[in-house]
Amino acid sequence: MKRFSKLFVLALVLTLVVSMFAACGGGGSDEGEEAAGTVDIGIVLPTKDEPRWVQDETRFQEALASTDYSVEILFSQGSSAKEKENVDALIAKGIKTLIICPQDGAAAAAAVQAAKAEGINVISYDRLITDTDAVDYYVTFDSIAVGAAQGQYLIDNAKGAGEPLYLYAGAASDNNAFLFFEGAWTVLQPKIADGTFVIANSSEAEALKDKATLTRDEMSKIIGQVTTNWDFNEAKNKAESHLTAADDAMKGDVAILAPNDGTARAIADAFAADSAVTSYVVTGQDAEIASVQYIIDGKQSMTVFKDVRTLVKDSIDMAVSLLEGSTPATTGSYNNGAIDVKAKQTEVVVVDQSNVKAAMVDSGYYTAGEFTGL
Ligand code: BGC
Numbered sequence: 586m587k588r589f590s591k592l593f594v595l596a597l598v599l600t601l602v603v604s605m606f607a608a609c610g611g612g613g614s615d616e617g618e619e620a621a622g623t624v625d626i627g628i629v630l631p632t633k634d635e636p637r638w639v640q641d642e643t644r645f646q647e648a649l650a651s652t653d654y655s656v657e658i659l660f661s662q663g664s665s666a667k668e669k670e671n672v673d674a675l676i677a678k679g680i681k682t683l684i685i686c687p688q689d690g691a692a693a694a695a696a697v698q699a700a701k702a703e704g705i706n707v708i709s710y711d712r713l714i715t716d717t718d719a720v721d722y723y724v725t726f727d728s729i730a731v732g733a734a735q736g737q738y739l740i741d742n743a744k745g746a747g748e749p750l751y752l753y754a755g756a757a758s759d760n761n762a763f764l765f766f767e768g769a770w771t772v773l774q775p776k777i778a779d780g781t782f783v784i785a786n787s788s789e790a791e792a793l794k795d796k797a798t799l800t801r802d803e804m805s806k807i808i809g810q811v812t813t814n815w816d817f818n819e820a821k822n823k824a825e826s827h828l829t830a831a832d833d834a835m836k837g838d839v840a841i842l843a844p845n846d847g848t849a850r851a852i853a854d855a856f857a858a859d860s861a862v863t864s865y866v867v868t869g870q871d872a873e874i875a876s877v878q879y880i881i882d883g884k885q886s887m888t889v890f891k892d893v894r895t896l897v898k899d900s901i902d903m904a905v906s907l908l909e910g911s912t913p914a915t916t917g918s919y920n921n922g923a924i925d926v927k928a929k930q931t932e933v934v935v936v937d938q939s940n941v942k943a944a945m946v947d948s949g950y951y952t953a954g955e956f957t958g959l
Pocket of ligand 1: 635637711712755759761762815845846870871
């Protein structure tokens, strides 16, 4: 009897340990069962280190609470190798649809090709997976509009002629970085040409300043010089070294194109610390809680609010349509270098001090208690 209960306890402990390991697999949170053939939808997000993607995870969890399909969410922690492992793990669990936001748009091709080979439907989420025909659909915000809104905000708040303009961009491995930059350049270039702005920190942009439309190679040159790699530290270090290199004529009232909120806060902090900078206007995107607070405090000028709830809903609706054998609704397509990928696109909203409370709190997106000084 004693021996029996010891064995029983040992078996119980082993089962618990095994299930704990299974739950930790892939380093992400999960909503579904772990046995093969029981997860319907696999979701892979780039990193937990940026609030943007934690926001997406939360919104997925909220939206999925009411679905009968089982789902598992995994994070790639900034590594394409980890991303491939995550996709392989989900394939092994029998997923039928994969929703994936790639860490690196080109490197993710191998992962989705492996999924496609198993008959899994692939939905590229927010960032486009490039150079492969193994992507069925793309759900995204209007990323060119994001960049255009950032550029337009700098124009609308320019203080006069000859204002120094500091340009920053996202990671070159992210197709969105090109779309954001393209949108911004389209509106800013005429204002560089007419002398409203003077480029302060990019010789490549300076060399191309008379071109209204840039090729991808031309944008690559500029982005290569002013990339933040979506990394706060890299953004801060770059801004500090640009300020060290700039003479006082390139300071005073300045305009800063920052690609997203995380990098905007880092860059804004660097500019705020320079006594020769009288005032700065800095852009952002994502409406992260910390940046909404920066806007309330007057430390970040604007953000572009991308309502993640819509993106999440669109991708789940798409996944469910595919699981049920119907064709998802789309609004257009994006060429990924190999094929035109059918896409569902969502609009964006500009937020600054004038509408921050209405857009971010009164709308129910965040609660007032998350901020001070509203
Ligand atoms: C997303 C942005 C995000 C950035 C950095 C982009 O692809 O569209 O919302 O801030 O990646 O993670």
